[in-house]
Amino acid sequence: MDSVMDSVTNSTIKADTEMPIVFDLAQTPLREVNRFLHQEISQHNGKSIRILNPDGAHNIAVGVDHEVNIEIAGHTGYYAAGMNQLANVMILGNAGPGVAENMMSGCVQVKGFASVSAGASAQGGLLIIEGNAGLRCGISLKGGDIVVGGSVGSFSAFMAQAGRIVICGDAGDALGDSLYEAVIYVRGKIKSLGADAQIEPMTDADYQTVTELLAQANFPYSSKEFRRVASAKQLYHWNADDNQEY
Numbered sequence: 001m002d003s004v005m006d007s008v009t010n011s012t013i014k015a016d017t018e019m020p021i022v023f024d025l026a027q028t029p030l031r032e033v034n035r036f037l038h039q040e041i042s043q044h045n046g047k048s049i050r051i052l053n054p055d056g057a058h059n060i061a062v063g064v065d066h067e068v069n070i071e072i073a074g075h076t077g078y079y080a081a082g083m084n085q086l087a088n089v090m091i092l093g094n095a096g097p098g099v100a101e102n103m104m105s106g107c108v109q110v111k112g113f114a115s116v117s118a119g120a121s122a123q124g125g126l127l128i129i130e131g132n133a134g135l136r137c138g139i140s141l142k143g144g145d146i147v148v149g150g151s152v153g154s155f156s157a158f159m160a161q162a163g164r165i166v167i168c169g170d171a172g173d174a175l176g177d178s179l180y181e182a183v184i185y186v187r188g189k190i191k192s193l194g195a196d197a198q199i200e201p202m203t204d205a206d207y208q209t210v211t212e213l214l215a216q217a218n219f220p221y222s223s224k225e226f227r228r229v230a231s232a233k234q235l236y237h238w239n240a241d242d243n244q245e246y
Contacts, residue, residue, distance in 0.1 A: 020048040081108045147217040179231035
C-alpha cells in the first residue's frame with residue numbers, strides 16, 4: 001500500500017467522530033499500523049486508537065511521540081510501547097520482554113503479566129503492571145516510574161540510576177544490585193538484596209511519593225505498608241584497599 005490510510009477502503013481502519021480508529025492485525029500488517037502511528041496520527045488529534053488481535057506480535061506501538069490513547073486488546077510480544085513518548089498505551093493482556101523499554105514520557109499500563117526487563121532504561125513516564133513482572137524489572141532505570149501490582153523477579157532494578165519503583169508484592173533475589181540514585185519501595189518480602197542495596201527508614205516524602213504513585217496506578221494499598229530500598233553508596237568510588245573484594 002502506498003499509504004496506511006489506503007487500509008480505510010478495506011475496512012481495517014474505522015474512524016468517525018464518535019468511534020476510535022480501529023486496526024485489526026488479523027487483516028492489517030503491523031508495519032502499516034506502526035507507520036500510521038508515526039506518520040499519520042498527527043492528523044487525528046483527539047482520536048483514540050484500538051488495536052485488535054495482537055496475538056503476541058513484537059514491536060507494537062513502538063516510538064509513538066504524540067498525545068494519543070492506544071488500547072491493545074490482547075497479548076503483546078517483545079518491546080511493546082518501547083521508546084514511548086507522550087502516548088497513553090494500555091495492554092489488555094500480558095506483555096513480552098522489554099515492554100516500555102526506554103520510555104521517555106507518557107504512560108504504559110499492562111493489565112496482566114509483564115515478562116523480563118519491563119521498563120528497562122526508561123527515562124521518564126509511568127509504567128503500571130497490574131500483575132507480576134519477570135526478571136530484571138526496571139534494569140538500568142534512568143528516571144521513569146514503575147508500579148507493579150504483584151511481585152517482581154530476581155535482579156530487578158539492577159544498576160537503576162534514577163526513578164522510583166513501587167512493588168506491591170514480593171521481590172526476588174538481588175533486588176537493587178548496584179543501585180545508583182533510584183529508590184525502590186517494597187510491600188512484600190524481599191528474598192535478598194543485591195550488592196550495595198540497603199533498607200532505609202521511610203520519610204514523610206517517601207510516604208507521599210508512594211501514596212501518589214499508588215493513586216496513579218489505582219492500587220488500594222497504604223504507603224505505610226512499604227519499605228524503602230536505596231543505595232548504600234559504597235560502590236560509587238574505587239577503593240584499592242579493598243583488594244577488589246566487594
